[in-house]
Amino acid sequence: MPRSTKSEKLYIRRNVPFELYEINILNAGDAELQTISRELGIGLSLDEMKVVQQHYRKLKRNPTDVELQTIGQTWSEHCFHKTFKGKIVFEDEEIESLFKTYIFRATKELEPEWCFSVFEDNAGIVLFDENHGVAVKVETHNHPSAIEPFGGAATGVGGVIRDILGVWADPIACTDVLCFGPLDFPHERLPPGVKHPRYVFRGVIAGIGCYGNNMGIPTVSGAIRFDESYTGNVVVYCGCVGMLPLDKFRRQARKGDVIVLAGGKTGRDGIHGVTFASAELTEKSEEVSRPAVQIANPIEEEKLKRAILRIRDAELASAITDLGGGGISCAVGETAHRFGLGATVELDKVPLKYAGLAPWEIYVSESQERMLLAVPRQNLNAVLQVFEEEDVEASAIGVYTDDGVIRVYYRGETVAEIDVPFLFAPPRVRRKAFWKPPRIEEPQFPEPRDLASTLMELLGSPNIASRENVIRTYDHEVKGNTVLKPLHGELAGPSDAAVIKPLDESWKGIAISCGINPNYGKIDAYWMAASAIDEAIRNNVAVGGKRIALLDNFTWGNPEKPDRLGSLVRACQACYDFAKAFETPFISGKDSLYNESPLGPVTPTLLITAIGIVEDVRSVVSMDVKTPNDLLYVVGETFHELGGSEYYALKGFVGSSVPKVNASKAKQTMRSMGEAIENGLVKACHDISEGGLAVALAEMAFTGGYGVEISLEKVPVRGLTRNDFILFSESNSRFIVEVSEKSREEFERLMRGTVCGCVGKVTRTSSFCVYGLEGEALIDVSIDVLRRRWKSGLGGSQL
Amino acid sequence: MMFKARVEVSLKKGHTDPEGETTAKLLRELGYMVETVGVSKVFTVTLKANSKAEAENLVEEMCRRLLANPTKDDYSYTVEEVK
């Protein structure tokens, strides 16, 4: 209990043999309400504190610390997503809720019958086949990772795996997308309290590898981006994919069901992780927030997983949820709220790591590796026995009631009595937002003479270079079901998506891909979001993925600042427009706001994760060229779209010509590509993204071990007259495709109505050959040289 | 009586210490004139025994049975009574 001498009268210690305070809010003025919020570390605004005050005035009593902490946790941005659910005034228009107006609306309007459960549980669930569902969730764990990179990243992975267990699914694959400051950031420019990106990079990667590897869940997909704005605020997206037999899915807690807490013991770790995640990072964060970082124990979670899957298969429980932000307080509260119940909880029954925890600490602790089950009383012994057999501690800590009130007891004393409907009706925030296009000019510079060296530089640049040194530290093969691996083939090329074959008895697969283009957000968050959606989908289509579902993960700055919120609105608008147009519903999402440090806000960063179904994994297509003399096609049109491109970045520019998406044409392209792959006409396929056509083609060549020869005259372009722009433009909705001579006719017939050009062929040589618009020899360089440069980009074998 | 033992398990001379070497290299990169770095593992054990000699015997046994692998590890320990 934090106390200052001034405010001592605000806290009245109840006469019980343990620490329990009543908070004197009944008579508190505005300043005192703010003091209380600050001193208890509950992060509530004055308006919110006033609503709490009114509530307790009606009850004619003061709240206990347990109650106020519970309210603080439940109403936090992290748990309640106030900004996404709040009202926003944007350019004379009032948006009722970003979530409902944009994200969920696309899903609702599309209403696909294959969406089993979306935006309801810890994870979204889509159908895999008649009997199985695929559960997917992607979380952010930015703030904890900035403070303690290893622990923050590891517990991020642990947390998202529990989200998957929280819908009764068996976690089968992890994905991780990470954004760091430049690894060569000058030490002297680092403000106090900010760790060097290299230190953060090593720690985060080790933490991610540690958790997935130890639990035996393959880490199969992801991305790494670098930008100065991440220097003070690393971005860590942890995703997990799970499988569940639909007939074992139980989601109906009832009155009388026993609340069973299972897994790790409860300690002070992670207390106030939630409120901490919803505040900006300051110089003091490290000192002040260190206890908020949780300690990871993947082996505990591995055991927990085994037990939970056994309980699922034996159909012993009626509901399940993970313990994440807010600990027991949120898990019990959300379960009670969801099923219209109340609950009694006895905190004495919670196994503790050490003595001396106050009741509120037990109730809100975020100790890792814990799950909460609702168990019909007659199954309790059977459930506890399963946990015992798996060496997992489990205790019955309470029971669900039907009166809509949560009563918490400790040593016989009532320490909290909270009305569930009140707890889940926080005042809605109303925020202002505006957006105006930044004034960035399109750069003017002459076409470089030596485009071979430009290509080399791009291949070695941080956002493009091989991630092999990172990916090898993740076990991407465990479970033995990774059909298409993140590092493809003997030469470890970059796959567009990973493909998992989850069932022994079926050839059906799951394609996992992502799209992320933070650079474009510097120009317009709308087109950044459109591009991320297009990229995630085309990566999925490139390997043979169909019937694609999306997940959104926003990492933004402080939403209370109208410019930050304005770009968030723009991004959400694009999410609706393009999810609807592509018929790819959102099934789950998560936002992390307040990503600001002494170095400023992070550049708006939207991650789109795409989950597709592969009807038969035997038809999966990889990105490496396969056979000399095969034809190479560029599918999709190339525009003057270099704004935010890696090419401009290399030249020191951002530019304004951000890549756009023409939804109807893009959809047509994706459909034709899907058909061509399904009909077995495509021998290799690679999406064109960072670094444009040149980089994508180089990757295909050096992964396949054959040379290529193309002519830029044959690339379908609009309004482009420069070789460098054709080579490095990052226009969306494009693929490079290898087709054998014998499939040529059929492929071209299928591509009618889609912009597509045969640009050259695979050669038996080892040279990467490009002819310019005038027919001149523009680039002629060995694929081994290109590959070596690409591989050494992130600093060779030493991370 | 209660004793507290501090056991240090380190690599025997002659064996490669990849963690130590990598750490040394990084420290040199950061500008420190580091010659070598050795990585060892420390276990602090509290245990009950009737005498210090008995406690030492028990700790010796723990090292031999579990904490060290004689193929590559050396171990050393100190035992103190806790009051």
Add this chain to the structure above:
Amino acid sequence: MEIRVRGKPAVKREEARVLIMRVGGTNCDKETQRAFQDLGAQAHVVHINQIVKKKHMISECDALVFPGGFSYGDYVRAGAIWAKWIVAKLGNEIKRFLGEGKPILGICNGFQVLVEMGVLPAFHGISEFPEAALATNSPPGYNCRWVYIRHENRGNCVFTQHIDRNAVLRIPVAHSEGRFIFPKEKENACLEKLLEGDQLVFRYCSQNGEPAEGAYPVNPNGSFYDIAGICNPEGTVLGLMPHPERAFYWWQLPDWTRKMVLPQYGDGKQIFEGMLRYLEKKF
């Protein structure tokens, strides 16, 4: 303690009972089970608690497998805690099992366990203290990659009798403690003994079968003499760092999309097949 192998009866494949042990942190049990089942044997994954409580008996099975994973979090040393635990609780059962000529396979963490148990290399029978170690990789860190291993056994190892000597197998590794070493001062003597007793089974090599000679990444962990797998003097216990269960089916291969004609299985199958063939024979 010396192991004396008694006569082993022939077991029909479909009746062969393979016991795959697990403990908290084991995580390659399912795919290992799948491999044996695919080849027609019975395979059961059993938590060690059930064995200690005598709900399952080691003596009732025909082969024992220690699969990959991070048993007990690999705290202290990879495999050490599980190994000491088994020696303490099931040491006699294991000795009896080996005495009956029944095979034990250890993959990755399982190999680490067998070395820590003193069951490998077991130059003079099961040793009280480990005679070798699987130390931290050099270069350090977790490494998940496909490697090539050359079969070097001259016929002693019962798992690989059907594999040609010098045949090259392609199987992935994934570990951070896989550097096989002997005590420095006895390195050469131990190697000689290993070769003499025909206990060397697999060495890391290039695609063409040339020894790695320590060069990374052909030798992915810095193992002494490129050692990837060894057996006991009787040939009935095999431990190896690579994961054959991840190279069992063709679609697990890292570049199957390049192949015009697909094999039915990957090279890892041979290890499981070898064990089952041995069970089918009588000695």
